[in-house]
Amino acid sequence: MSASYGHFAYVYDRLMSDVPYEQWVHYFKQQMFKANVESPYVLDLACGTGEVAVRLAKEGLDVVGVDLSDDMLMVAKEKAEAENVSLSLFQQNMVELDLGTQFDCVVIFCDSLNYLQSADEVKQTFQKVYEHLKPGGMLLFDVHSIYKMTTIFGDNTFSYIDEDVSYIWNCFAAEEYVVEHELTFFAYDEEIDAYQRFDELHKQQTFAVETYIKWLKEAGFRDMRITADFEATGPVHDSERIFFSVYK
Structure with missing residues (x-):
């Protein structure tokens, strides 16, 4: 995280x-x-x-x-x-x-x-x-739930596209009941009149x-x-x- x-x-x-x-x-x-x-x-x-x-x-x-x-x-x-x-x-x-x-x-x-x-x-x-x-x-x-971590997240990819912000969200099943969320964002910055990219890595686990x-x-x-x-x-x-x- x-x-x-x-x-x-x-x-x-x-x-x-x-x-x-x-x-x-x-x-x-x-x-x-x-x-x-x-x-x-x-x-x-x-x-x-x-x-x-x-x-x-x-x-x-x-x-x-x-x-x-x-x-x-x-x-x-x-x-x-x-x-x-x-x-x-x-x-x-x-x-x-x-x-x-x-x-x-x-x-x-x-x-x-x-x-x-x-x-x-x-x-x-x-x-x-x-x-x-x-x-x-x-x-x-x-x-x-364990079901959500293993079945819905699993090794799946999600995306969102809008005028001001978009992302690509990759899920990677790590160890048991652990998922790493790799997120890449593109957000519009009015001050520079351009899109900026930034990346986040989040890790979740359940029991x-x-x-x-x-x-x-x-x-x-x-x-x-x-x-x-x-x-x-x-x-x-x-x-x-x-x-x-x-x-x-």
Whole structure:
């Protein structure tokens, strides 16, 4: 994964315009309703450009966003200002999370957990999140399924062509349940009246649902609810995105 995302942060929203962020917000609100939690204090880990965090802040919630990328956080800050909402933002690695406070809910949405580089990093993140939750607090996160990593990504190529930005996205299956995403972008720069090329290499990995459950239990979490693809039902063999709702 690129440590800073560089130029990618500034075309990210354009490329992700069809991503259903509202569905993540709806999922969050559903889980808060089930837990009978009103006005939770929320930590959005790997908040990226703030699409979810800003939406939650617009709901009147107190939201803190954390991301590894300065560039992503800058875009998130600009969005929060444009929407006239308060959003506290910090640059940290979720594996080394240290905010000195506890939250009612921590979210790690949009398959962000899949960017961690090892099993140990996932386990360390679960432990750090546990420490940052109030007693009875909730962790919500989603990950790519094994099916999506091996069948949909696999060794496939995707492309997107538009007037201002285009990309070629090559996926390479590496070790088991690991995919490397090689992205080449061509973005129009008005200042020089020309297209600029830049490249990104992102690596994602996932694990079996049973493995995530084991690590969550080891971190101290309980009362786990596992669903798939924004539905209320459990995952099946061709589910693409697995959702976890767990309590401290």
